[in-house]
Amino acid sequence: GHHWGYGKEDGPSAWHKNYPVAQGNRQSPIDIIPEEATRDRDLGPIFLDYDRCTSINIANNGHSVVVEFVDSDDRSVIRGGPLDNPYRLKQFHFHWGGKGHDGSEHTVGGIGYASELHLVHWNAVKYRSFGDAAEAPDGLAVLGIFLETGDDHRWLHMITDALFMVKYKGSDTDFKGFNPKCLLPSSLHYWTYLGSLTTPPLHESVTWILLKEPIIVSDKQLGMFRMLLFNGEDEDERKRMENNFRPPQPLKGREVRSSN
């Protein structure tokens, strides 16, 4: 099918050729301008019921490193806030920069973070599958968490220790018993807006929920992500996996709301 990436020829500025929705009216990521966000009193807290979550594996899909979860029942859901239904956790993955460079997708007041974690959920109340939900305007809910560099993160090593097993595109390995609650900051205050997948096919199906408080990880831990490769083991050109982020897209008049 369509080959896309983050390089000069196949990167974000070229995606519109195969995915015209790239120039649509609710594309992600965006620059969040805190003072322009609407404080909405009807916007309640979000709840992350992950206590019975079941992680399955960790994989290199050639674009990021992804941890997948059992999503055949409501064992791990996000609910509340802007959401009318509970949404099931399907996977989480990261976006990051090059050494010493920011790699978040969303920016805040024009400022990027070192990295951004996305926990991807789908509306299993209204849709029969993740694929169907991914094409529906209220099909997905992605919780975005910013990563800032500082001290070591006490639990991120669980993920970085496994990265050597998924160095090449198409590799995956068991990754059971990991609860992503250990990657949350102390506050669940958030911004929310209607947007899209930030990678092709760029479907405009995501209710974005971005936590205001970043988590702190060390440069060393982040550097481990850069050991991953975009290419498969069989390819002769080795391309370090880094700068796998889409830059902010036009707001096109959308409202960004802020939790209280």
Ligand SMILES: NS(=O)(=O)c1c(F)cccc1F
């Ligand atoms: N980046 S993102 O969170 O928008 C995203 C999804 F939601 C779903 C699949 C891939 C992907 F990259």
Ligand SMILES: [Zn+2]
């Ligand atoms: Zn993402």
